Amino acid sequence: MRIVEITDKLSVAEQPEPADFGELATRGFAAVVNVRPDGEDIRQPGNEAEAAAARAAGVRYAFVPVTGATITRADIGAFQRFLTEEDGSVLAHCKSGTRALTLYVLGEVLAGRMKRQDVVDFGNGFGFDLSGAVRWLEREEGRLPVVKGFYETRTGSIQYVVSDPVTKACAIIDPVLDFDEKSGATATVHADAILAYVRAEGLRVEWIFDTHPHADHLSAAAYLKAKTGAPTAIGSHAKDVQALWKGIYNLPEFPADGSQWDRLFEDGDTFKLGGIDGRILFSPGHTLASITYVIGDAAFVHDTLFMPDSGTARADFPGGDARSLWASIQRILALPEETRLFTGHDYRPHGRNAKWESTVGEQMRTNLHIAGVDEETFVKLREARDRTLPMPKLILHALQVNMNGGRLPEPEINGKRYLKFPLDALEGAPW
Numbered sequence: 001m002r003i004v005e006i007t008d009k010l011s012v013a014e015q016p017e018p019a020d021f022g023e024l025a026t027r028g029f030a031a032v033v034n035v036r037p038d039g040e041d042i043r044q045p046g047n048e049a050e051a052a053a054a055r056a057a058g059v060r061y062a063f064v065p066v067t068g069a070t071i072t073r074a075d076i077g078a079f080q081r082f083l084t085e086e087d088g089s090v091l092a093h094c095k096s097g098t099r100a101l102t103l104y105v106l107g108e109v110l111a112g113r114m115k116r117q118d119v120v121d122f123g124n125g126f127g128f129d130l131s132g133a134v135r136w137l138e139r140e141e142g143r144l145p146v147v148k149g150f151y152e153t154r155t156g157s158i159q160y161v162v163s164d165p166v167t168k169a170c171a172i173i174d175p176v177l178d179f180d181e182k183s184g185a186t187a188t189v190h191a192d193a194i195l196a197y198v199r200a201e202g203l204r205v206e207w208i209f210d211t212h213p214h215a216d217h218l219s220a221a222a223y224l225k226a227k228t229g230a231p232t233a234i235g236s237h238a239k240d241v242q243a244l245w246k247g248i249y250n251l252p253e254f255p256a257d258g259s260q261w262d263r264l265f266e267d268g269d270t271f272k273l274g275g276i277d278g279r280i281l282f283s284p285g286h287t288l289a290s291i292t293y294v295i296g297d298a299a300f301v302h303d304t305l306f307m308p309d310s311g312t313a314r315a316d317f318p319g320g321d322a323r324s325l326w327a328s329i330q331r332i333l334a335l336p337e338e339t340r341l342f343t344g345h346d347y348r349p350h351g352r353n354a355k356w357e358s359t360v361g362e363q364m365r366t367n368l369h370i371a372g373v374d375e376e377t378f379v380k381l382r383e384a385r386d387r388t389l390p391m392p393k394l395i396l397h398a399l400q401v402n403m404n405g406g407r408l409p410e411p412e413i414n415g416k417r418y419l420k421f422p423l424d425a426l427e428g429a430p431w
């Protein structure tokens, strides 16, 4: 059993066996606190067995069961009281020791004895990841982002406004420019609805983000930049997508250098949304350039994972790859279990209402394409399903606009704008 001394009074440990309690008493521990709820795994002794072992060893015992996501102030208070009231040294344990240390550290921060900024380093110093404690504190301070989703029914896209409730800074993610392919008409009904929300909530637009160059709808990034002055951003591999499609559209003059956006993000880049930290996770597979925006406890995963009952995004567009998609999904699922995941599309399976929010935990347990599936099986299933999917109806309309940062083609001499379509360039026609 790994025991880590945190202070003169407190050590934390991984799960002890009842048979270890005698030795704990011999080593000088006067008390044990178990912060692990019963029934987390089958080999766990549980509260009753631990209480009995503590009695037999003459050690005081307390049970303060918590899970990372549901710690309350009352739990923190109970843990601190036990520590204060006990004269001798205390061993606190959960499964790994992290939750026990989290309870201690939260008590210290709430009592003003430790600064929030020092929590992560404090944990690292003992070999523990205390980022969950930081998230708890952020949640308490109202520092978690507010996320508003706007569903666009024509293409089943979800557009987001994510905001810092304290500073009112916000980012718009994946806005849609309305397009009616039958008449060739464009409109800004959805983008204007986003702007109306921004105004009503008193928000300040600081970023306009795209998760990838979309293949099924036109991006409203350029329109919203013109309206708000906010900078646009996308992943740096948008340049590779430009190079690919510049060839397909035969546009030799088109600059495939990413200059159409104000910022090209690299993997691991960070940014601030008001007082909330943001971070970029490259997540290729659906497209070469796909990225995930992690903002506070929210991750905008777009076309990687859909809702658990819909599985995952396709990986057969030019530059797409099912194996990369698998790897990207694993990176997303390595985020903390309570991370809120916001998907980019919902196609309303079996006609249910549109939904877009899940968590890492839910996806791991129940995603149709992922839960209990290994890489090889996923790749086979994904590739087989992709062979049955026709190309999105707007792929040729959308990419020439989206690779240009959401700008429509310049008007011709008669004042009209025209799109260009290659013939016989893509596979997937249903004959």
Ligand SMILES: N[C@@H](CCC(=O)N[C@@H](CS)C(=O)NCC(=O)O)C(=O)O
Pocket: 155, 215, 216, 303, 312, 313, 314, 345, 389, 391, 392, 393, 394
């Ligand atoms: N029927 C839609 C299909 C759009 C589509 O292919 N969506 C992509 C995301 S951009 C996807 O992953 N679809 C998964 C699926 O259709 O199963 C259209 O024509 O627009």
Ligand SMILES: [Fe+2]
Pocket: 212, 214, 215, 216, 286, 303
């Ligand atoms: Fe997509």
